[in-house]
Amino acid sequence: xxxxxxxxxxxxxxxxxxxxxxxxxxxxxxxxxxxxxxxxxxxxxxxxxxxxxxxxxxxxxxxxxxxxxxxxxxxxxxxxxxxxxxxxxxxxxxxxxxxxxxxxxxxxxxxxxxxxxxxxxxxxxxxxxxxxxxxxxxxxxxxxxxxxxxxxxxxxxxxxxxxxxxxxxxxxxxxxxxxxxxxxxxxxxxxxxxxxxxxxxxxxxxxxxxxxxxxxxxxxxxxxxx
Amino acid sequence: xxxxxxxxxxxxxxxxxxxxxxxxxxxxxxxxxxxxxxxxxxxxxxxxxxxxxxxxxxxxxxxxxxxxxxxxxxxxxxxxxxxxxxxxxxxxxxxxxxxxxxxxxxxxxxxxxxxxxxxxxxxxxxxxxxxxxxxxxxxxxxxxxxxxxxxxxxxxxxxxxxxxxxxxxxxxxxxxxxxxxxxxxxxxxxxxxxxxxxxxxxxxxxxxxxxxxx
Numbered sequence: 001x002x003x004x005x006x007x008x009x010x011x012x013x014x015x016x017x018x019x020x021x022x023x024x025x026x027x028x029x030x031x032x033x034x035x036x037x038x039x040x041x042x043x044x045x046x047x048x049x050x051x052x053x054x055x056x057x058x059x060x061x062x063x064x065x066x067x068x069x070x071x072x073x074x075x076x077x078x079x080x081x082x083x084x085x086x087x088x089x090x091x092x093x094x095x096x097x098x099x100x101x102x103x104x105x106x107x108x109x110x111x112x113x114x115x116x117x118x119x120x121x122x123x124x125x126x127x128x129x130x131x132x133x134x135x136x137x138x139x140x141x142x143x144x145x146x147x148x149x150x151x152x153x154x155x156x157x158x159x160x161x162x163x164x165x166x167x168x169x170x171x172x173x174x175x176x177x178x179x180x181x182x183x184x185x186x187x188x189x190x191x192x193x194x195x196x197x198x199x200x201x202x203x204x205x206x207x208x209x210x211x212x213x214x215x216x217x218x219x220x221x222x223x224x225x226x
Numbered sequence: 227x228x229x230x231x232x233x234x235x236x237x238x239x240x241x242x243x244x245x246x247x248x249x250x251x252x253x254x255x256x257x258x259x260x261x262x263x264x265x266x267x268x269x270x271x272x273x274x275x276x277x278x279x280x281x282x283x284x285x286x287x288x289x290x291x292x293x294x295x296x297x298x299x300x301x302x303x304x305x306x307x308x309x310x311x312x313x314x315x316x317x318x319x320x321x322x323x324x325x326x327x328x329x330x331x332x333x334x335x336x337x338x339x340x341x342x343x344x345x346x347x348x349x350x351x352x353x354x355x356x357x358x359x360x361x362x363x364x365x366x367x368x369x370x371x372x373x374x375x376x377x378x379x380x381x382x383x384x385x386x387x388x389x390x391x392x393x394x395x396x397x398x399x400x401x402x403x404x405x406x407x408x409x410x411x412x413x414x415x416x417x418x419x420x421x422x423x424x425x426x427x428x429x430x431x432x433x434x435x436x437x438x439x440x
Binding site: 012013014019045071073074075076077078079080082083085086089111112113115116119120122123124126127130194198201202205208209212214217218219220221222223224225 | 289290291292293294295297298299300301302303315316319320331332333334335336337341343344346347349351352353354360361362366368383386389392393397400
């Protein structure tokens with residue numbers, strides 16, 4: 001035990017154990033724990049009550065490392081995480097000098113291109129600057145539905161490069177240096193070829209709608225006059 | 227049941243020819259956006275734009291749960307009923323212009339704006355299309371409103387401003403907005419200057435509305 005602490009903020013509103021964000025952030029957290037760092041994970045959706053929020057803020061206060069793992073919502077961070085970051089920044093405002101806390105952001109999106117996460121990663125970087133964290137780096141992952149809450153080990157060869165990228169990011173956090181460009185280069189490789197990924201995505205939407213008895217209503221325009 | 231209707235502001239000069247939805251994303255306790263909202267309303271109403279004004283912090287609005295049931299179980303409708311989500315979605319799709327007023331928050335929007343926008347994904351289809359080399363969702367409706375976002379800052383920050391403008395452009399692309407505009411204003415700008423800046427910065431969307439009439 002080296003006395004260091006790490007906190008993971010999971011930005012997905014999906015139930016525990018079902019989100020890609022939890023899988024990615026959880027992997028980094030396990031690597032940190034393997035190196036003697038004490039770890040805690042918070043689902044921001046469960047931290048809205050004042051007592052839970054206080055607990056989260058205190059954990060961040062005591063942390064040496066902060067990891068944000070989140071899905072992309074409407075080109076940026078989801079509401080729950082945005083609210084959480086607003087609260088953290090407000091809480092840390094003031095003249096009190098603080099020890100260095102390193103921040104790593106992991107943003108995944110359902111579109112095949114990881115580049116679509118750039119704006120959200122930029123927002124995380126500005127948050128780090130404004131709230132007094134040291135920016136270790138941001139990693140974007142496209143095609144996140146190829147993971148869909150399943151452990152990376154279960155995905156075999158398809159996700160080996162994702163595991164390696166997260167390991168590199170965890171090593172950077174432990175060593176206190178920026179995440180290497182190689183980590184993003186690895187994550188840029190699709191787990192599933194983009195055309196196949198969108199075809200599978202389409203079939204999934206159709207199957208789920210069929211299961212819900214909504215297949216014939218998929219093109220409904222409930223608010224149309226247009 | 228949601229029973230707090232957003233006020234509708236009518237132009238005084240003559241009958242309205244366009245409709246806008248205004249989402250005010252001020253956080254609880256932040257009154258600094260009020261004078262800017264007044265300037266914004268003046269600019270819109272003078273152009274005969276009928277404005278539906280949602281003060282997001284004062285209305286019941288749940289957050290998106292990421293369940294995608296608005297795509298696969300009740301297409302086009304969020305499963306959460308009894309709050310303002312469906313009313314905002316209906317107003318947006320019936321309007322010619324969506325205007326968001328927000329503090330620039332780390333380069334993005336305030337949490338209040340995000341809470342509303344996250345709930346709007348049912349306005350597009352789950353299926354995919356390709357735009358400029360990127361995969362996006364197909365449209366659900368025949369047409370969508372233009373998008374204008376007014377961001378307020380306490381101090382100049384070029385990095386935040388760049389991210390904010392990129393975000394507005396990306397949102398407009400995803401929501402098939404025919405035109406978009408971003409305005410970044412300092413919080414302490416005098417009202418007359420605010421109005422002038424808004425008129426300049428919102429030109430792309432105001433011109434687009436004027437063209438639709440012509």
